[in-house]
Amino acid sequence: MGLSRREFLKRTAALTAASYVGMNLPISMEGEAQATDADSWHPGTCRLCGSGCRLELGVKDGRAVALRGISKSRTNFGYLCMKGMLFYKLMGDNHPDRLKKPLYRARKDQPFKEISWDEALDIAAREFANAVKKHGNDSVAYYGSGQALTEETYIFQKVMRGGLRTNNVEGNPRLCMASAVGGYITSFGADEPIGSYDNFERASCFFIIGSNTAEAHPVLFRRIMRRKMDHRDTVKVINADPRISPTSRIADLDLVFEPGTDLALLNAMAHVIVNEKLYDQDFINNYSTFRKGKDKKQVSFEEYRKFLEDYTPEKVAQLCRGNMTAEKIRTAARWFATSEGTMSIWTMGINQRIRGVWANNLIHNLHILTGQLCRPGADSFSLTGQPNACGGVREGGGLCHILPAHRLVKKDKLRHQVEKLWGIPEGRIPPKPGYHTVAMFEAVNQGKIKAIWINCTSPAQSLPNCDKYKKGMARDDVFMVVSDIFPTRTTELANLILPTAFIFEKTGVYGCTERRSQLTRKAVNAPGEAKPEVWMVREWALRLSRELNDPVIKKCVEPFMGKEPDYELPRSIWMEYTQKLTKGRDNDLSGATYEVLAKLPDGVQWPAPTEAFALKGGTDIKFVRGIDPLADKHAQNEMPYQFYGPAHPDRKLWIWLRPQKGPAEMPDEEYPFYLSTGRIIDHWHTSSMTGRVMELVRANPYAFVEINPKDAEKLGIKPNDMVEVVSRRGRNVLPAKVYVGPCEGMVFVYWHDMAEDRMINRVTKDAFDPGSKEPEFKICACRIKKVSGPKPLKPFIVEMS
């Protein structure tokens, strides 16, 4: 034998830098309950990512003990990823780090002290009221989350707009899907995808661009994988990305391009489609127009053809570099155009771009040109990153420019509709949109915002160029309330921390990527004194009303008075939102009552204007007569498709002439590499949840910087060496992963890590799309350098001191 255990490990394990010293891990796993122990199972929705997987929580003696998928659900057919299997470990008293009592400090250099809920809500109301009195209504703000329940986002924005008379209502979905919203509205005239997940089982060609679906949406990826494996010869998968990722494992064709050349690639595919006459002339004639410029000028097909002359496959292949060839572009375009059903899928690689809306438009262009829409397997489908970015924030009025049910703030008629439905005086909601996310935190930096409530998100880590915005959040003249379940980089900057109930500890609805709303009812108690947000907001609003001597604030929460917070309160909010606000709108959810949602394994897809229709599951393809009740209701002719979206009065789909646009910051001599960032499968967002589950921590304990082997060789970097990643904004030092991976000239860093040295948003750039205001997280310039060989590292999560 002759081998010690350590020698064995050294030989077999290719030990990481982490393996040289011991450390104590914070989480005991002794006495863990098992799924076999569960004495009841409770249906609900996964708390992580935007897929909307339905699952059941196993409960034993009031304690969460397991999660399992629901086979009848059309979102996931019973499958879960590792995060979905394990997040029960964060519920109730299962995790010692849960925030359990309100915590307060008057100054940010003081330690927190526990206070009562009465004291906490009095303080929050007094500080917001004082800011309004001294500095005006726009000196207060709410910054929410695509992880908040719809009822929560709705009541927050109602109190802010109708009560405090400000549109400073934003949320982290601005950082992830605002460009997709802009793309859908400008191309199709209406927000959100036309089709559904069931196209995964019908598509013959998948065009995946700017999405590592395998890790960011693993359960949806499984469906694509299954489709491909069951039809190896007939189903084609194209994966277009600057980085080879686990998604590439099912790809027939990998299109690797240099960051920021995506718009040219998409135009080159259109060039092939037009020049090889692969387009659907009837579909174009019947349903589309060509548009260009800020004034949305209508142009001819011929002008579009001329515009595309600049985007020959040969020319674009040279621009894209990577592994691109003209023939690959042609192959991709031909597969796309000629398949029986092509489904495009994208996420942040497309959305988080300086011209993210344009990039979205150019994907939609390919679908409109080829008629790859509204039929089985054909869809232009943006995947969303958070469980309720669509349902809560996009639909519920959680961004500064939109009111509930896709109403624009700036439209007087729509604003007055909302005021009337809320029973508050006309003119109460200001006509000017509030600050978008980057502008909001810039206003915090400048001291223009004096009181801000941040709910269920951690901008101190998740904003691009985050150190810049942490300075504002750290100001002592900015009063900051943070409501969350765990300590985060943002609770570190708070004056008041309010402990919230987690999913399954409260009741409410999540609306996932495919326009599907799903109910989760309370199944276990929240730990300590943690409360549902809907209760907090109602009680806070009553106090605000008194502080400001303004009965209209009270009026905003009057319909919800006296309701117990675990079911009746969120139900009454949902009823107001769906029965009053969505009725007659394109996301009509008036048929989707709690009672209806509870009867279905996977909820309801809007539009669902009646209970009878909702009980059938709602609308799986928008705009198609006989399927979408609103297509029948709004039909103006006998055509099978009726594009009734409110933003296109001509009822057409718009093919846009959008030129190539590189990133805001290009590599140069000083900063010669592209930096891109993204998710890994085991962690989610800022890892405040997944970083507290031992299985997930061990699977991916730290952020790494991925470096292409050719670049690593040039710079003398070996696996696990410590590498400095520096931009004009900040610096990280991370262990290296050397593989292909990223294309040459690009490095890629996982963005979940909370450790200061490995928090990559200290390095990223806060340039944003002028249309969607979504930042260009995905590309900036950096330089890299080996600073040492492997070093011992520790996983890191913020704890309350």
Next chain:
Amino acid sequence: MRATLRKTIFFIAIILMAAAVPALSLASGAKPKAAPSAHPQLTDQEKLTPCAQCHKDATPDIYQEWYDSVHGIANVKCFQCHGTYENFRVEPNETNCAACHNKQYQKRPKGKKCWDCHPAHNFFVHK
């Protein structure tokens, strides 16, 4: 060197199998309370190494089977079935399978374990 390594792997495998006996008896009988630890002892720091990183070399055949399987392509990782060190099981608890395959788990033939028909690590539909 390679031969020595293979012997070592064999030795480890014997230890693992021996440790699996109580796991098997638990799985077929009373409720498991404390999961048996059958993994070689590691320091807490060493435990921060993802399973597959060691097992790619320590159990290359199993790794390759998994990597080529639907679980491998779909990124279903070792710990999802086997747990992590504190709740590690050589033979997984079948309720872990049920997290994704509950319908099939409920319908399984009496007296059969999932892997009696769906061989572990390659997960063909049936043996």
